[in-house]
Amino acid sequence: MPHLRFTFVKSPVWGKTPEQLQKDVIEGKDPISGKPVMREIVEELTAPLADEDKATRTIPQSAGPDHFGPDTADNLQRLFEEKGMTDHLPIVLPTEEKVEAMLKATSHKADEIVGKISPTPGVFEYWSYTVKQVAVNAVMAGADPKYFPVILAIAAAGKESMSSSDNSFAEAVVINGPIRDEIGLNYGIGALGPFSHANATIGRAYTLLSINAGNCGKVGETYMGVIGNPANYTNIVIAENEKESPWKPFSVRHGFKPEESVVSIFEGWGVISAKNSKYAVWQKEMNFAQELKNIFDDQDQLFGGIAVLSPAVANYIKDEGYDTVDKLTDWLYQGPDGAKPHFWSKAQINILVTGSSNNLYWDYGGMRYVKSVSVDTWR
Amino acid sequence: MATLLHSAVLNPEAYRTVRAADEGAPGKTQSFRSLAPRLESLHGKTIYLVDTGFGGSGRFLDQVQAWFAEHMPSVTTVRRRKTGNIFRDDARELWNEIKERGQAAILGVAG
Structure with a gap:
């Protein structure tokens, strides 16, 4: 919104002690305007409005011409x-x-x-x-x-x-x-x-x-x-x-x-190879579901957990007793010994299968599902 | 040898329309409302300090509140934590409270 009165402060703010905030931010200057922060805040609350600040209006938006050129390709x-x-x-x-x-x-x-x-x-x-x-x-x-x-x-x-x-x-x-x-x-x-x-x-x-x-x-x-x-x-x-x-x-x-x-x-x-995790330890007898649970339970909660499994790993997990993704998700979601689950909901756990089966690699990450759209409706 | 001309090409930004956040139908204009009237002075006034809950907003406003207490003690500051989505204009009750009981507001929006 044009002319809305902002004071910018030196970032980041979070992670600073009150003393650091006092020195760097409150007693500091707006890095955009160069004015002392608190003086600027007081001015923004008290300086009279200009005519353009008072006007309720519409601003034309131009996306430019429909075409460019002709010109050389370069x-x-x-x-x-x-x-x-x-x-x-x-x-x-x-x-x-x-x-x-x-x-x-x-x-x-x-x-x-x-x-x-x-x-x-x-x-x-x-x-x-x-x-x-x-x-x-x-x-x-x-x-x-x-x-x-x-x-x-x-x-x-x-x-x-x-x-x-x-x-x-x-x-x-x-x-x-x-x-x-x-x-x-x-x-x-x-x-x-x-x-x-x-x-x-x-x-x-x-x-x-x-x-x-x-x-x-x-x-x-x-x-x-x-x-x-x-x-x-x-x-x-x-x-x-x-x-x-x-x-x-x-x-x-x-x-x-x-x-x-x-x-x-x-x-x-984003996603990264599971081999990045300390929980991805290769053993004589793998337990990929447990490995996945250990990794998810150690992740940040904001975006939940996503696993991108190779078909070989997915079939390994199926043979461990999880013949549906729902069954796997139910188990992954459980907290240890009846304790509160790590993630906020089962919907935060997403399992996908892609890639080849020439080895037992897979990816994990923190990504949440947003929405699905039919491709066929756009044919 | 002269460089060959390429035919005209289409502007990938053309044909778009702007839709103001949470407002009505799209068009090729964007609407803005007038800003709220300003105060002549903050002396004796009540200022709401609204923490949106995003980033260091609350920690910043703690320091703003301390600054007013020290440097402009006639100003009454009221701290509020906005409810709802941190990015949305969805705290109608709080806005009404500020209109009723306050004379100004400072929103901490990020950091």
Whole structure:
């Protein structure tokens, strides 16, 4: 909101002693205005309003021209880079022809509103976007038109791929159903890596859409991640290995039919190999369910626990007596000897299966389930 | 040899509309309300210090309260912890209390 009176203080505030706060913050200066903090706060409460502060009004929002160029390809690449419309990797220039080809991959009209994204809902306003705008960003990401219904479903979820938070959050997109084989999504060797055109460009389109249609990733304005997150380039695209999983697909466990194609969005810190954990000890006789429980019970609670299991590990756990994910979740959720469970609810525990079975590796992390959207409704 | 021209390309930010947080239908404008009237002086006034519950908001406001006690003792400060979602405008009862009993408010929003 323009002209809303803010005083910024030297951050971080949390983690400081009262004495440090007094010295660094209260007796310090606003790092933006340079004014002493408390003097500025008093002024903001007492300085008369300017005419523009009193006006109830609307401000036109301009997204710029519909087209750029014609120009040379190098100049257009540079223009997109300079305008902050890329992920700083070369893009496919979104010509009218390429965007038209993308639009032909859905039955929806070009001017239909697909959804809205805010860099942090409640803090920044939402930007709404049309099918055409999603198509432009899908072209830029290098996506094939046959991936477009998946990208539209992700867009319809209305979840930012990059939060403004200084936490450096990551997003994951879980994909279930026949669309995985229709478009060649990788759920075998290296499922989460850069080994499939579909996985890579669908994930990249999500990030470019969030930047250009959702106002995300503007460093210093709508992005403040302290360390940043490499997953933000293409997000964590997880096509489940439904063929080799011993359990029902994630989407089916959330009310969809097996023949439906679905995307499900997760947010959190990301995932990492379980071998990172002190609890992942290889023994003659493995107990993966116990290993998983030990890891989850040692995690932060905010985003709960997510396990991305290889089919080999998932089947190992099934043979340990957990023939459904519900059974496994019930057990993982239990507190020790009747004590209070570590997580706040069973919904904080999520189990996915992807990758190959050439060894007993798996990933874990802190990511929570946000929502699912049908891909088929965007065909 | 001259560099070949590329055909025009589409602006990936075009076609968007802005929807103000928690407000109505999207459009190509964004609405803003007037700010609340300011006080001539804080002397003898009651100021609410509202902790949204996010980051170090509460710890910061502890120090703000101590500063007013020391430097502007005629000011009465009232500490409140906002209920509901830390990012949402969902504390109508608290806002009404501030309108009824206070003359100003400082919100600690992050840190």
